[in-house]
Amino acid sequence: xxxxxxxxxxxxxxxxxxxxxxxxxxxxxxxxxxxxxxxxxxxxxxxxxxxxxxxxxxxxxxxxxxxxxxxxxxxxxxxxxxxxxxxxxxxxxxxxxxxxxxxxxxxxxxxxxxxxxxxxxxxxxxxxxxxxxxxxxxxxxxxxxxxxxxxxxxxxxxxxxxxxxxxxxxxxxxxxxxxxxxxxxxxxxxxxxxxxxxxxxxxxxxxxxxxxxxxxxxxxxxxxxxxxxxxxxxxxxxxxxxxxxxxxxxxxxxxxxxxxxxxxxxxxxxxxxxxxxxxxxxxxxxxxxxxxxxxxxxxxxxxxxxxxxxxxxxxxxxxxxxxxxxxxxxxxxxxx
Amino acid sequence: xxxxxxxxxxxxxxxxxxxxxxxxxxxxxxxxxxxxxxxxxxxxxxxxxxxxxxxxxxxxxxxxxxxxxxxxxxxxxxxxxxxxxxxxxxxxxxxxxxxxxxxxxxxxxxxxxxxxxxxxxxxxxxxxxxxxxxxxxxxxxxxxxxxxxxxxxxxxxxxxxxxxxxxxxxxxxxxxxxxxxxxxxxxxxxxxxxxxxxxxxxxxxxxxxxxxxxxxxxxxxxxxxxxxxxxxxxxxxxxxxxxxxxxxxxxxxxxxxxxxxxxxxxxxxxxxxxxxxxxxxxxxxxxxxxxxxxxxxxxxxxxxxxxxxxxxxxxxxxxxxxxxxxxxxxxxxxxx
Numbered sequence: 001x002x003x004x005x006x007x008x009x010x011x012x013x014x015x016x017x018x019x020x021x022x023x024x025x026x027x028x029x030x031x032x033x034x035x036x037x038x039x040x041x042x043x044x045x046x047x048x049x050x051x052x053x054x055x056x057x058x059x060x061x062x063x064x065x066x067x068x069x070x071x072x073x074x075x076x077x078x079x080x081x082x083x084x085x086x087x088x089x090x091x092x093x094x095x096x097x098x099x100x101x102x103x104x105x106x107x108x109x110x111x112x113x114x115x116x117x118x119x120x121x122x123x124x125x126x127x128x129x130x131x132x133x134x135x136x137x138x139x140x141x142x143x144x145x146x147x148x149x150x151x152x153x154x155x156x157x158x159x160x161x162x163x164x165x166x167x168x169x170x171x172x173x174x175x176x177x178x179x180x181x182x183x184x185x186x187x188x189x190x191x192x193x194x195x196x197x198x199x200x201x202x203x204x205x206x207x208x209x210x211x212x213x214x215x216x217x218x219x220x221x222x223x224x225x226x227x228x229x230x231x232x233x234x235x236x237x238x239x240x241x242x243x244x245x246x247x248x249x250x251x252x253x254x255x256x257x258x259x260x261x262x263x264x265x266x267x268x269x270x271x272x273x274x275x276x277x278x279x280x281x282x283x284x285x286x287x288x289x290x291x292x293x294x295x296x297x298x299x300x301x302x303x304x305x306x307x308x309x310x311x312x313x314x315x316x317x318x319x320x321x322x323x324x325x326x327x328x329x330x331x332x333x334x335x336x
Numbered sequence: 337x338x339x340x341x342x343x344x345x346x347x348x349x350x351x352x353x354x355x356x357x358x359x360x361x362x363x364x365x366x367x368x369x370x371x372x373x374x375x376x377x378x379x380x381x382x383x384x385x386x387x388x389x390x391x392x393x394x395x396x397x398x399x400x401x402x403x404x405x406x407x408x409x410x411x412x413x414x415x416x417x418x419x420x421x422x423x424x425x426x427x428x429x430x431x432x433x434x435x436x437x438x439x440x441x442x443x444x445x446x447x448x449x450x451x452x453x454x455x456x457x458x459x460x461x462x463x464x465x466x467x468x469x470x471x472x473x474x475x476x477x478x479x480x481x482x483x484x485x486x487x488x489x490x491x492x493x494x495x496x497x498x499x500x501x502x503x504x505x506x507x508x509x510x511x512x513x514x515x516x517x518x519x520x521x522x523x524x525x526x527x528x529x530x531x532x533x534x535x536x537x538x539x540x541x542x543x544x545x546x547x548x549x550x551x552x553x554x555x556x557x558x559x560x561x562x563x564x565x566x567x568x569x570x571x572x573x574x575x576x577x578x579x580x581x582x583x584x585x586x587x588x589x590x591x592x593x594x595x596x597x598x599x600x601x602x603x604x605x606x607x608x609x610x611x612x613x614x615x616x617x618x619x620x621x622x623x624x625x626x627x628x629x630x631x632x633x634x635x636x637x638x639x640x641x642x643x644x645x646x647x648x649x650x651x652x653x654x655x656x657x658x659x660x661x662x663x664x665x666x667x668x669x670x671x672x
Contacts, residue, residue: 021491141489145663149485152643152664153477153636155357212665283666285632292624299621300489307488327481327659328488329548330619 004309007072007098008033009063009089010079011040013172014103014136016049017302018076023051026332028309032070034060036079063089067096074309077102081200083114090121090132099130101305101312105201107134109144109321112207122319131315135308135322137300138164139201142291143264144208145322147279150287157213157283161263162205166294167272168247173237175297179248179268180226182238188226188245198224202252202264212323215256222252227269235270246270307331340645343408343434344369345399345425346415347376349508350439350472352385353638354412359387362668364645368406370396372415399425403432410645413438417536419450426457426468435466437641437648441537443470445480445657448543458655467651471644471658473636474500475537478627479600480544481658483615486623493549493619497599498541502630503608504583509573511633515584515604516562518574524562524581534560538588538600548659551592558588563605571606582606643667 006028008019015035022028023046033045038061040048046055060066067075075098080086083106093100110118125132134140143162151157168176180188180197191197202222210217229246233239240246247269254262275294281287311325322328342364344355351371358364359382369381374397376384382391396402403411411434416422419442429436446454461468470476479498487493504512516524516533527533538558546553562581569576576582583605590598611630617623647661658664 148665151666154666155639214668288628303491329484330487330490332550
């Protein structure tokens with residue numbers, strides 16, 4: 001098997017993290033990249049990704065031109081959390097019959113939240129005879145695929161609870177902004193209303209779990225609240241006065257026959273006493289899993305995307321999800 | 337989709353646990369059963385499984401006759417840990433083009449340990465156009481599929497350690513005998529030599545992990561030692577005098593380029609202070625997963641087998657492993 005030629009679409013923090021990983025992995029090579037940011041255009045991908053070597057890949061701004069010229073084996077799309085926001089690019093890539101792996105949160109399991117878009121992409125991908133997958137740490141792994149995997153050991157499942165607690169102080173500044181660190185409660189509320197403060201993906205994870213278990217949910221809530229500092233917090237990037245926002249608490253609950261059956265909760269704030277992910281399956285048997293230290297969002301998402309590449313290339317054509325693919329796995333070098 | 341008609345081959349503790357689960361699940365039904373034990377022949381499967389209702393399935397002793405008459409959708413084979421020991425039954429089932437899911441430990445990943453048998457079964461299954469899978473909690477889940485799944489979140493993996501610690505006092509008497517509870521150290525050593533005390537599956541789990549990660553192992557060790565009681569232990573079924581065996585410590589190590597890269601360790605003894613499973617992935621990032629209380633061997637194995645049924649039926653023909661199948665999952669009722 002030859003080297004898989006990877007085309008990067010979108011070079012934000014995750015996009016360049018993926019490029020950095022690809023530079024160190026055997027069997028994959030970055031061969032082209034596009035980003036709409038004029039400050040990135042014309043720069044070398046290696047330089048932009050903070051690698052010590054140039055990759056000889058100059059960042060372009062026109063997707064069609066770049067894909068026509070590059071003829072990649074797969075495109076990695078990291079431009080937007082919004083499915084609406086990536087449709088045009090996905091349609092272009094599928095017109096060129098390029099398999100896609102993306103970090104677009106709403107694309108991770110769009111069958112319930114965006115059924116029309118999902119059907120359209122599935123049809124286009126089948127016509128193009130290539131697979132499309134979105135994945136990442138969340139959605140795509142820790143709040144859906146991993147709890148689903150654990151339920152396989154159960155004779156009966158009554159309720160699933162996934163909790164992620166993160167000290168936002170360990171994350172980059174844009175992440176801290178994304179969870180509202182330093183805002184007044186009023187400003188936080190406005191940003192929640194505007195949609196700029198909210199983890200995207202709970203509805204997709206919820207639907208993936210429910211469909212895997214064969215549960216019909218009659219209602220899903222997804223609520224965001226601020227975590228307020230009770231004393232002054234001095235972070236590396238930001239400090240927070242008492243009464244101001246130090247982060248986010250977001251919880252989604254899925255109800256079946258009026259009873260809560262899936263609960264997904266994210267607490268990400270400056271000064272969280274401990275960082276961990278936990279999954280609790282209430283059932284027979286009861287399972288309690290903990291990942292000490294949690295899965296680091298950026299590293300894990302970039303890793304899951306890169307590790308998915310061989311599985312996506314081997315997948316059946318159409319819109320795929322982490323439920324349809326074979327067991328996720330790290331890979332290096334020779335495989336059987 | 338209609339009801340999946342299940343044929344039981346082998347009605348030991350796991351075989352009947354599977355029958356009990358099938359009796360409670362929508363979408364699956366036990367329609368025939370065989371066991372070579374004359375004490376079981378002619379009895380009703382429901383009665384044998386300890387269910388309160390009869391299932392109208394009389395236990396037969398002749399596999400060929402039973403399968404010819406029953407025409408099942410899938411066979412569940414729980415007769416032996418040994419691949420050699422199930423070959424004849426598997427060949428019969430494949431001659432009738434019946435998909436198979438089995439708990440045979442050596443069949444869970446036989447490509448390295450039994451390549452000739454693996455190729456033969458794969459050929460027969462492809463000819464019959466049906467899939468064959470062996471799975472269970474271990475091998476099949478906690479020491480292979482689950483750590484493999486976790487590595488997907490890693491950019492790099494240096495070493496994988498899986499540790500299962502079990503208080504054998506929580507398990508049934510045959511399990512306690514299997515781990516040597518109550519033996520003298522000399523009797524334990526003889527039974528290890530005779531092969532009757534040893535967890536089977538470490539080599540298969542090791543090979544599954546190595547192949548998933550693309551590692552070539554140059555050496556695999558698999559050693560059994562007794563755990564000795566330091567004081568008198570009074571268990572529910574057995575008691576152990578100081579200096580006698582209260583259980584087993586078994587460890588397998590896989591070496592790559594002379595360095596240990598995978599370590600699988602099982603400690604199962606009366607009076608173990610805590611029961612848990614842990615997975616440690618050393619790499620970028622480092623992951624530490626703990627399942628408090630561990631996965632209960634019998635319940636988890638029966639559950640994983642039953643939960644695999646829809647995935648096996650949807651799998652490509654041939655000899656499959658947990659690496660090839662879509663994401664494992666509990667299921668009930670309606671699915672999409």
